[in-house]
Amino acid sequence: MTSCLAEFTVGSTEMLSFVGLMDQGLLLGQALKWLPTWLTPLWLIGVGLGIGALVSAAVFGLLALLSYVPGIGTLADSPKRGITASLVMGGLIAIALCAVYIPRSTQYGEALFLPLFCIGVVLGFGVIYGAWHRTRVEWLQILSEGIVPYLLSIAGAFVLIAAIATPMLTDPMSFIEAVPQVNLVGDGTVRRVVEIDGNSVDTEVDLAPFVAANIDYNLRSAAELTIESDRTIFIADAADAANFLRPPTRVNADEKIEFRSENGESPPVPGDPTLLHIQNRELDKATVAFTFKYVPLVPQASSIVLLAILFFLTTTAIMVFRQAAPRVWALALSTAKNEMAQPLYLLLLTIGLVGVLLFAIYPFNTLGDDIRLLKDSGVTLIMILCMVQAVWSAGTSVSDEIEGRTALTVLSKPVSRRSFILGKYAGIMLSVLVLFLIIASVLLVVISYKPIYDARETSRGDTTWQESHEEVMTTVPVLGLYFMETMAIGAVAVALATRLPLLANFITCFVIYVIGNLTSPLVASTEGNNELVGFVGKLIAVVVPNLNIFNVQSAVDAGNQIPVLYLAGAFNYLVCFTVAVWMLAMLLFDDRDLA
Secondary structure (H helix, E strand, C coil), rough: HHHHHHHHHHHHHHHHHHHHHHHHHHHHHHHHHHHHHHHHHHHHHHHCCHHHHHHHHHHHHHHHHHHCCCCCHHHHHHHHHHHHHHHHHHHHHHHHHHHHHHHHHHHHHHHHHHHHHHHHHHHHHHHHCCCCCHHHHHHHHHHHHHHCHHHHHHHHHHHHHHHHHHHHHCCCCHHHHHHCCCCCCCCCEEEEEEECCCCCCCCHHHCCCCECCCCCHHHHHHHEEEECCCEEEEECCCCCCHCCCCEEEEEEECCEEEHHHHHCCCCCCCCCCHHHHEEEEECEEEEEEEEECCCCCCHHHHHHHHHHHHHHHHHHHHHHHHHHHHHHHHHHHHHHHHCCCHHHHHHHHHHCCCCCCHHHHHCCCCCCCHCCCHHHHHHHHHHHHHHHHHHHHHHHHHHHHHHHCCCHHHCCCCCCCCHHHHHHHHHHHHHHHHHHHHHHHHHHHHHCCCCHHHHHHHCCCCCCCHHHHHHHHHHHHHHHHHHHHHHHHHHHHHHCCCCCCHHHHHHHHHHHHHHHCHHHHHHCCCCCCCCHHHHHHHHHHHCCCCCHHCHHHHHHHHCCCCCHHHHHHHHHHHHHHHHHHHHHHHHHHHCCCCC
C-alpha cells in the first residue's frame, strides 16, 4: 500500500511539473506574441533618437575639424562678430527653409515663417559656434553638465529598449530601408513626361508601334499615380502584342487616369519600368505625363526621421545657448540645479510616474475607449504638475531671492537685470523640461501597451503594432502643445514673481489659467449681446492670454492627428506672448529696489 501511494505521489508530482511547464510555455508564447506589438513603437523612437545622436556627432565632429581652419575657429572669439556672423548664416538658412516649405502649404503657409526662422537662426548659430575652437575643447563639459545628462539618459533608455527589442521584431531592416524614402523637402510627388511620335499615315491604326517610355519609377513605394495625355494612347507591358502579360490600358485624350495603391486596384503600368511601352494611334505627337506620389514602404519610418531631427535641433540649441550666452546660461544652470534638488521636484516626479502607471490599469469603463481617457488624463496630469513646479520655482527662485537680497549679490557681478530675468526663466523651464520628458516618456511606454492591455481584458482580437504606433505618435504633438502652455504660465509666473510673493503668485497664475482656457468661449458667448458685455469680453481676451489655443482635448478624444500648421500657429502665439510678458517683467523689475 505504501509503495502504491509513493508511486502515485511521484506520478502526481511529475504530472504537476508537466502541467506547470505547459503553463509556462503558454505564458511565454503569449508574451512573445504581444511583446513585438508593444515594443515596435518604442523601437522606432529609440532608433530615431539613436540616429539623431549619430547625426549630431557627425555634424559637430565635422564642425570641430573646421575649427582648425584659420579664421573659422576664431570667428566667435569676438562676441559681436560671432553673433553677427551667426545671424547672417541663420538668415540664409531661414530663407532657404521658407522657400522650400512655405510654398508647399496651400493654406496658412505664412504660419510656418516664424518657426522656420527660429530653426534657421538656431542652425546658423550652431554652425558658427560649433566651429569655434572653444566648443571643440568643451564638448565633454557640455555633455556632462546641467540637464544634458538627464536628456541623454532618457534618449539612452529608448535606445536600450530598441536594442533589446530588435531580435523580437519580424523585419527591423524594413524600417531602416524606408528611412531614405521619407520626403523631407517635397511631398513625394514626381512628374515624368514622355513624348510619343504620331502614327504615320501609311500604317493602320491598330498596327501603330508600342514605343518604350524610358522612364524610371518605383511602383512599390508609389501610393498614387496619375496619367494624363493630350492624345489617345494605349499603355502596355511589352513592345509586341504576343508578349503582353495583360491587356493594354487605354487613356483617352485629355482624360485623367488615377490609381491608388490603398484601394487594391491593379496598376495601369507594369512593375518593371523597362517594360513600359506606349502606343500613339493619332497622327499628332502625344505628350503623356505620369505623376507619381511616393511614400515610404513603411510609412511609420517617418517618425524615425522626425525624432532624429528633433534630437539634433535640441542638442544644437543647448550648445548654442551655452556658448553664445554664457552668463545667462550660467545663471540658468544654477537655477535648474537648485530647483531639481528640491524635495517638491522629487515629489511631483513621483506623483507623475505613479499616476501615469495607475492610469494604465485603471478601468475607465468607457466601452472600449479607455485609451482616449488615458491620453487625456496623462497629458493633463503632466501639464498640471509641471505648471506647479514652474510657479513654485518662480516664487522660490525669483521672489525669495529678491526679498532675501540674494538677487542684489548676483546683480553686483557683470549680470544685467535683463540677463537675470532671462536666466531665471530659462533655468526654471529647463528643470520643468526634464520633469516633463521623464513622465512623458513613461506615458508613451504605457500608451504603447494600452491597446494590448484593453484587447486582453475585453477578449478582443489581437491588436497590431500600427495601432499602438498611431496612438503614441498622436500623443507627441499634444505633449508639445501642453509644454507650450506650461511655458506661457511659467513666463507669467516669473514676471509676477518680481513683485508678488509665492502665495499671491500661485493664486494669480491659477486665475489666469482658468480664465485663459475660457477666453475663446467667453468671447464667442458675448456675440449678439449689448455693447458693454461685448467690450468686457474682448477686454478680458486682450488682457488674459488665450490658453485655449493649446487645449486640443477634442482632438485627443477623436484620435485625430494635430496638423503641423496648428503647431506652428500655437508656437507663433507662444513667442509673441512670451516676448510681451518678458517686456512686462522688465518694466516691473527695472525700478524694483533690491537694497
